[in-house]
Amino acid sequence: MSLTLYGSIPSPYVRRIRILLHDVDFHFEVIDLMNNEDQVKLLKISPVRRIPILKDQDTIIYDSRQIYNYLAKKLSLKALTIHQENLLTFIDEVNDSLVSVRLLNSSGFNDIQNTFMRNQYKRIKDTLRFFEKEITLFELDESDYVQVCLFCLLDWIAYRELVSLEEFKNLENFRNSFSSFERTKKNSPRL
Ligand SMILES: N[C@@H](CCC(=O)N[C@@H](CS)C(=O)NCC(=O)O)C(=O)O
Numbered sequence: 001m002s003l004t005l006y007g008s009i010p011s012p013y014v015r016r017i018r019i020l021l022h023d024v025d026f027h028f029e030v031i032d033l034m035n036n037e038d039q040v041k042l043l044k045i046s047p048v049r050r051i052p053i054l055k056d057q058d059t060i061i062y063d064s065r066q067i068y069n070y071l072a073k074k075l076s077l078k079a080l081t082i083h084q085e086n087l088l089t090f091i092d093e094v095n096d097s098l099v100s101v102r103l104l105n106s107s108g109f110n111d112i113q114n115t116f117m118r119n120q121y122k123r124i125k126d127t128l129r130f131f132e133k134e135i136t137l138f139e140l141d142e143s144d145y146v147q148v149c150l151f152c153l154l155d156w157i158a159y160r161e162l163v164s165l166e167e168f169k170n171l172e173n174f175r176n177s178f179s180s181f182e183r184t185k186k187n188s189p190r191l
Pocket residue numbers: 011012013033049050051052062063064065092099
């Protein structure tokens with residue numbers, strides 16, 4: 001298999017693709033977003049400098065959802081339904097809000113009363129509350145891509161200590177169960 005995945009180890013967007021490719025032979029090209037040389041390497045492949053990026057011979061794909069859709073065809077996986085796409089959009093929204101909050105915090109903007117910050121935290125909490133209920137409808141399935149993405153988000157939140165998950169008991173149970181699968185253990189950001 002001629003697949004190369006470019007990405008960092010802690011990124012939840014990258015981890016979902018690594019989990020998806022659990023049974024597939026691929027090259028993982030580590031990009032440390034904090035490293036200047038890696039930033040130069042990244043700029044050579046993408047002007048927007050976001051990861052994950054997948055390269056399959058002459059084909060290059062720049063977004064995790066597009067990567068899923070590409071791999072679903074290539075590997076004969078199930079296409080996502082509209083409902084699954086919607087759940088994925090909710091997961092991505094929380095992920096993006098947390099990436100923004102983290103960047104602002106590391107740039108010294110810690111004022112959580114600021115309108116932008118307040119809006120991000122509202123979105124994050126309300127969507128986690130939504131999934132706290134929604135998850136009761138899921139049957140645990142390590143090959144379900146939506147569950148994979150939700151797990152990557154929750155485990156990244158826990159790893160980076162971004163938001164307390166204490167009030168989300170169902171989500172915490174889900175995260176613990178998912179952590180025990182072989183396909184999630186080997187790409188933990190804690191390794
Ligand atoms: N919509 C993109 C989001 C990817 C994304 O935000 N990746 C983050 C890492 S978690 C990134 O590349 N951040 C670099 C930056 O913001 O400079 C996807 O689904 O692939």
